[in-house]
Amino acid sequence: MRNLPMAFRALFSSFLILIGVGYLMALTYMYVVVIQPHRQMGEGLVAGISDQYHGSANGKTLIESALMGPMADKISVADRTIVLQWVHDGATAGGYPQVAPIFATDCAGCHMADAQSIPPLTSFGAVQKVARADTGTSLADLAEVSHIHLFGISIIFLLTGAIFALSETPIWVRVFLVVVPYLTILMDIGSWWFTKYLDPAFFAYVVVVGGACMGLALAAQILIALWEMWMAPLRTASSR
Numbered sequence: 001m002r003n004l005p006m007a008f009r010a011l012f013s014s015f016l017i018l019i020g021v022g023y024l025m026a027l028t029y030m031y032v033v034v035i036q037p038h039r040q041m042g043e044g045l046v047a048g049i050s051d052q053y054h055g056s057a058n059g060k061t062l063i064e065s066a067l068m069g070p071m072a073d074k075i076s077v078a079d080r081t082i083v084l085q086w087v088h089d090g091a092t093a094g095g096y097p098q099v100a101p102i103f104a105t106d107c108a109g110c111h112m113a114d115a116q117s118i119p120p121l122t123s124f125g126a127v128q129k130v131a132r133a134d135t136g137t138s139l140a141d142l143a144e145v146s147h148i149h150l151f152g153i154s155i156i157f158l159l160t161g162a163i164f165a166l167s168e169t170p171i172w173v174r175v176f177l178v179v180v181p182y183l184t185i186l187m188d189i190g191s192w193w194f195t196k197y198l199d200p201a202f203f204a205y206v207v208v209v210g211g212a213c214m215g216l217a218l219a220a221q222i223l224i225a226l227w228e229m230w231m232a233p234l235r236t237a238s239s240r
């Protein structure tokens, strides 16, 4: 690949590096939004993923989803743990006095008693309404996320794969590394669905393994291509 025109090497390298950084961002997002909050509730990676897509065994609630997602930055980690624990324990009236001050200081500023478009969080009765069970990511959400991912990621892998296909690695390595990401997308997204409808634990493993294989294949494509473009010894036409 060192023989490619300089402008192509510069373009390909910039693209690959940006994709690599983007992937790391995606991992960070995944960690902060999905994994860390479950960790804080004392759940492992697999249990966290299965909860996310399947709903938790004892029923995940709107308030848990909000605190692990869009509302995560509205509350301190310690307070969130207290609230999540309270919800986990059944969101009882008996435990409410302990969490009421947290809602009052962190949430009621926006979630006021007369709030219209968002649920009020100013009394036990109001909070209780968002503390009822939820069954994981909804069908509509899954379909939305799936198709965005399928279209978006398949184009990304088309481009990284097309660049990598120019490399001078053995042909089976090239074929393997351009196909693996597509297989793992199918595995990964397929298992989101299966995690929802079938045994959650098994398919949560598939999500993790599929995601890991995808990351490794992408990293290999990027690093090998960059290495060949800039570091590998120059080859003359006769030595190809």
Ligand code: HEC
Binding pocket: 062, 063, 066, 067, 070, 071, 074, 075, 103, 106, 107, 108, 109, 110, 111, 118, 119, 121, 130
């Ligand atoms: C800065 C204003 C603000 C603060 C503070 C805030 N929220 Fe929210 N909250 C919103 C808005 C706006 C929405 C609706 C938009 C969205 O879903 O992202 C929302 C949505 C929610 C929802 C989901 C409602 C639904 O129907 O999906 C829950 C539950 C929730 N918040 C809980 C909380 C809790 C608990 C706190 C305190 C730790 C809190 N919020 C703090 C503004 C706020």
